[in-house]
Amino acid sequence: MTNAVQKFQIGKTYSTRAACDWDTIYSWTVIARTTKTVTLKDRHGEISKRGVKADYDGTSEACYPDGKYSMCPVIKADRELS
Numbered sequence: 001m002t003n004a005v006q007k008f009q010i011g012k013t014y015s016t017r018a019a020c021d022w023d024t025i026y027s028w029t030v031i032a033r034t035t036k037t038v039t040l041k042d043r044h045g046e047i048s049k050r051g052v053k054a055d056y057d058g059t060s061e062a063c064y065p066d067g068k069y070s071m072c073p074v075i076k077a078d079r080e081l082s
Helices: none
Strands: 013-017 025-033 037-042 047-051 061-063
Antiparallel strands (some): 037 047
16 A cells, blocks of 8 residues: 655645744745755745655655754644644
8 A cells, every 4th residue: 555645835834843942833835846845935035945855754745944953943744834
C-alpha cells in the first residue's frame, strides 16, 4: 500500500511553534514552488527560497524556512495554519 506524501501548496500558510517558547508561533506563506523548492514569505514580507524534503516519517514535505541550525523552526505540509 502506497501512501501519498502531503505537499506544500501555493497560497497556503504553514506554521510551527518556537522550540523554547510554546506561545511563539512562526508562519510562512508559500508564494511559489517547484518539485524541489518552495518560495516563502514571512509575516514581515521577507522572501526566501528553500529546499523541501520528506519529513522523518515520509508522510509530508518539510523545510527549514530560516536555514538549518540548532533549534531552528521547521514547517511541514501537514501543519497548515487555519
